[in-house]
């Protein structure tokens with residue numbers, strides 16, 4: 150007589166990391182005092198995807214990306230890049246990552262050219278290769294003429310673009326970009342989009358946070374929506390938007406539209 154089948158073990162909400170995913174998050178969480186900034190969730194970013202992370206102000210996007218990139222230690226959970234645990238094998242994981250962080254200060258007493266060069270040399274690249282790539286990056290970011298200007302004197306958009314150049318100089322396998330288009334002019338934004346699309350076409354993976362739904366809908370293959378530190382939806386852009394525009398779906402998922410009662414005192 151055959152043995153009765155045991156019932157399957159309860160499915161863990163956070164199975165082990167997916168080594169084939171470019172980014173695998175498992176149960177990553179962070180609180181600041183009583184405030185749960187990011188509640189535990191799991192997410193896999195497929196290799197070769199252009200993945201958008203969207204959510205309202207204070208949703209937990211920057212906190213999530215900071216834990217993924219080794220800038221902020223999680224209270225619990227795991228983040229892996231191409232199967233490499235970011236917190237257990239940080240050097241290997243960071244070699245695979247290019248990061249544009251939000252609100253992190255640059256060495257802004259360097260010129261733009263020096264800063265990009267410094268980023269490349271810090272990654273252990275040979276000087277001649279760094280020099281060549283620095284000029285290429287300055288050109289596509291439309292910063293060649295400003296290359297010798299100190300970063301402290303850059304505008305917000307120039308600041309963003311030089312940070313992006315620093316994130317790309319070592320040709321990482323995964324780019325994690327927090328609000329890369331914020332304050333960037335439309336021509337530069339279109340150039341950056343072309344570069345990122347090309348990068349993805351050649352096997353790179355981009356994980357990008359943005360508030361601009363239209364941009365995410367046009368640019369990304371996948372999207373995750375977070376609100377109040379919780380994952381509300383994730384999948385391909387078409388799956389998540391389910392026939393609506395991404396903006397309509399986003400409002401459905403996160404709520405928070407005003408009641409229609411305005412600031413009557415503002416009307417003269």
Ligand SMILES: Nc1ncnc2c1ncn2[C@@H]1O[C@H](COP(=O)(O)OP(=O)(O)OP(=O)(O)O)[C@@H](O)[C@H]1O
Pocket residue numbers: 181184185186204205206207208209210211212213
């Ligand atoms: N260092 C900190 N100390 C205390 N609270 C923090 C800290 N960093 C973030 N928070 C809180 O955690 C929550 C998530 O913040 P986070 O910056 O991750 O949001 P976000 O989605 O990136 O927002 P935005 O779109 O406005 O940039 C917010 O409530 C924020 O106030």
